[in-house]
Amino acid sequence: MSTSFVTPKEKLQYCTAIGHEELNKLITVSKPTTCLLDPVPTKLLKELLPVAEEPLLNIINSSLSLGHIPKPFKLAVIKPLIKKPQLDPSELANYRPISNLPF
Incomplete structure (x- = not known):
C-alpha cells in the first residue's frame, strides 16, 4: 500500500469499516x-x-481505520x-x- 497519506492534526473519529454490500x-x-x-x-x-471491489474496499477501510484521507482526495473543483x-x-x-470532490 502506498504511503502517500498526509498526517492530519486531528484523526477521523467515529468511522467504522464498510463491507462489500455497502460499497456495492x-x-x-x-x-x-x-x-x-x-x-x-x-x-x-x-x-x-x-x-x-476488493482493492477499493481495502483502500477505503485502511483510510478509515488509520484516520487519514489521502491528500488527492481532499482537492475540490469549485464551480x-x-x-x-x-x-x-x-x-x-x-x-x-x-x-x-473526487468520487
Whole structure:
C-alpha cells in the first residue's frame, strides 16, 4: 500500500469499516456523472466493480481505520452555480460555490 497519506492534526473519529454490500450499494446507486478530479469515470468504475471491489474496499477501510484521507482526495473543483435561473448571471452575488470532490 502506498504511503502517500498526509498526517492530519486531528484523526477521523467515529468511522467504522464498510463491507462489500455497502460499497456495492454506494457505487451502484451513484449518478453516472463524473468530477474532473475523479481518477476513474463513474461509468467505468461501475463496470469494473467486480474486479476493483476488493482493492477499493481495502483502500477505503485502511483510510478509515488509520484516520487519514489521502491528500488527492481532499482537492475540490469549485464551480459557480446560479441560485435561480431568473437571476442576473452578470451579478456574482447571484451565484453559490459548489465543491466537487473526487468520487
